[in-house]
Amino acid sequence: MEQKVCIAMVPCPGLSHLIPLVEFAKLLVLHHKNFHVKFLIPTLGPPTPSTNSILNSLPPNIDFTFLPPINIQDLPPNIHISTQMILTVKHSLPSLYQAINTILTSSQSKNNLVALVFDVFSTDVIDIAKKFNLLSYVFATSSAIALQFCLNLPKLDETISSEFMDTTKTFDIPNSKVSFKVKDFPDPVLFGRSSKTYKSFLHLFQRFSLVDGIIINSFKDLEQDTIKSMEDFLNVYPVGPIIQKESKSKENESKCITWLNKMPQKSVLFISFGSGGTLTNEQINEIAFGLELSGFNFLWVLRVPSKHSNSAYFSGSSQKSNHDSDDDPLKYLPLGFLERTKDQGLVVPSRAPQIEILSHGSTGGFLTHCGWGSSLESLVYGVPMICWPLFAEQRMNAATLTDVFKVAVRPKIDEEDEIIKGEEVARVIKIIMDQNLRDSEGLQLRRRIEDLRVGAAAAVSEDGS
Ligand SMILES: O=c1ccn([C@@H]2O[C@H](COP(=O)(O)OP(=O)(O)O[C@H]3O[C@H](CO)[C@@H](O)[C@H](O)[C@H]3O)[C@@H](O)[C@H]2O)c(=O)[nH]1
Numbered sequence: 001m002e003q004k005v006c007i008a009m010v011p012c013p014g015l016s017h018l019i020p021l022v023e024f025a026k027l028l029v030l031h032h033k034n035f036h037v038k039f040l041i042p043t044l045g046p047p048t049p050s051t052n053s054i055l056n057s058l059p060p061n062i063d064f065t066f067l068p069p070i071n072i073q074d075l076p077p078n079i080h081i082s083t084q085m086i087l088t089v090k091h092s093l094p095s096l097y098q099a100i101n102t103i104l105t106s107s108q109s110k111n112n113l114v115a116l117v118f119d120v121f122s123t124d125v126i127d128i129a130k131k132f133n134l135l136s137y138v139f140a141t142s143s144a145i146a147l148q149f150c151l152n153l154p155k156l157d158e159t160i161s162s163e164f165m166d167t168t169k170t171f172d173i174p175n176s177k178v179s180f181k182v183k184d185f186p187d188p189v190l191f192g193r194s195s196k197t198y199k200s201f202l203h204l205f206q207r208f209s210l211v212d213g214i215i216i217n218s219f220k221d222l223e224q225d226t227i228k229s230m231e232d233f234l235n236v237y238p239v240g241p242i243i244q245k246e247s248k249s250k251e252n253e254s255k256c257i258t259w260l261n262k263m264p265q266k267s268v269l270f271i272s273f274g275s276g277g278t279l280t281n282e283q284i285n286e287i288a289f290g291l292e293l294s295g296f297n298f299l300w301v302l303r304v305p306s307k308h309s310n311s312a313y314f315s316g317s318s319q320k321s322n323h324d325s326d327d328d329p330l331k332y333l334p335l336g337f338l339e340r341t342k343d344q345g346l347v348v349p350s351r352a353p354q355i356e357i358l359s360h361g362s363t364g365g366f367l368t369h370c371g372w373g374s375s376l377e378s379l380v381y382g383v384p385m386i387c388w389p390l391f392a393e394q395r396m397n398a399a400t401l402t403d404v405f406k407v408a409v410r411p412k413i414d415e416e417d418e419i420i421k422g423e424e425v426a427r428v429i430k431i432i433m434d435q436n437l438r439d440s441e442g443l444q445l446r447r448r449i450e451d452l453r454v455g456a457a458a459a460v461s462e463d464g465s
Pocket residue numbers: 016017141142244247248249272273274275276277301350351352353354355370371372373374375377391392393394
């Protein structure tokens with residue numbers, strides 16, 4: 001039997017990191033019949049049902065092994081979620097070493113292991129690749145611009161003497177026509193520079209020069225200048241946009257689609273905050289007020305409110321996330337809202353089939369937390385966005401979507417109350433959704449995203465990049 005070329009993939013914990021890597025693996029084995037992909041998965045506990053459902057429907061040339069779960073007691077308490085991901089991979093390195101050694105030394109192996117592909121949060125895997133003389137590739141699940149910022153971080157760290165938060169400067173991303181305000185930097189960078197969170201994040205990007213290549217879930221039409229500038233010193237493969245073909249979550253599917261089928265073309269604003277984003281009760285009320293004020297149709301995925309507008313930042317903050325709770329999120333809406341908007345909108349709890357909604361003809365706008373997965377999905381289906389970043393690198397994505405790609409608007413936060421007011425919500429909804437305004441900002445956004453939709457389709461076509 002002919003030996004297959006084997007690639008081992010090492011994701012970091014988190015569905016949004018696993019899904020793009022799995023979709024990439026599927027494309028590799030589809031286009032290269034002699035390839036085999038083996039997932040070696042660091043874990044911090046038993047896999048979730050969603051993880052199992054993804055892994056149990058893999059095609060024949062992909063298999064997976066869970067590495068022995070690391071002991072949560074071995075991690076410091078209340079660490080930032082990024083540090084938790086980094087440490088989970090770090091503590092799994094001995095079992096990863098074992099697993100790779102077994103593959104390489106097994107006389108029965110039908111596969112010839114040649115390369116390791118791993119997540120940005122797993123760059124310590126480089127050491128294992130070097131030990132076994134394997135090729136090493138990082139798979140970046142966010143934008144080229146966010147990656148360029150991170151690659152520049154070690155240099156920035158050497159040149160800045162104060163805390164980032166103490167400076168009011170903006171920072172240019174080399175060759176990207178974009179400057180970021182410090183407050184838009186990824187979360188770990190905003191922690192004190194002597195903090196473990198910052199140091200472990202910085203460490204990831206000090207090692208990139210050692211890898212054989214960087215695979216980015218982006219495409220040239222979208223981030224031409226940034227990708228080009230990276231190519232000067234790294235092997236860069238922009239393989240995107242890689243998105244799921246259909247939503248993994250089937251919750252509320254028929255309800256949403258049946259409702260959308262009855263609505264006019266491009267008339268519905270879809271509102272969703274990714275796999276874990278939550279808002280305060282006060283912010284939910286302001287959005288509800290803004291929706292009523294705007295009069296536009298909406299489909300809103302609502303979660304039980306949290307104390308702060310974000311998801312669990314810290315590993316110890318809640319074992320059971322808000323969207324898994326038995327509490328009914330709809331009861332947190334303003335009194336009478338559902339009755340008053342029964343012809344205007346649909347509110348569904350916790351999760352919805354995002355791919356099916358974004359690809360539906362009735363959807364005309366997306367109010368999103370700007371996770372890179374959601375941003376790419378919106379680009380692929382040509383849906384202009386309202387940016388509502390919450391955590392991680394989402395503020396940076398929001399700045400990129402508005403200032404560089406010019407496919408989104410970002411509502412202003414009321415400085416006094418530190419909240420986005422209902423009137424402001426209604427203002428940005430009108431920009432995105434009002435198809436009748438000629439020469440408007442919304443028209444420009446819709447034209448621009450249509451161009452990028454075509455570029456995205458070309459990138460993943462037979463002759464694409
Ligand atoms: O009700 C829902 C909510 C989400 N999704 C899907 O879940 C994914 C969400 O991914 P993403 O938009 O990337 O958001 P997060 O899950 O929040 O992603 C994390 O990982 C991303 C990739 O690294 C980062 O860009 C984000 O900031 C980080 O929060 C998308 O495919 C959605 O289609 C659904 O199908 N239904």
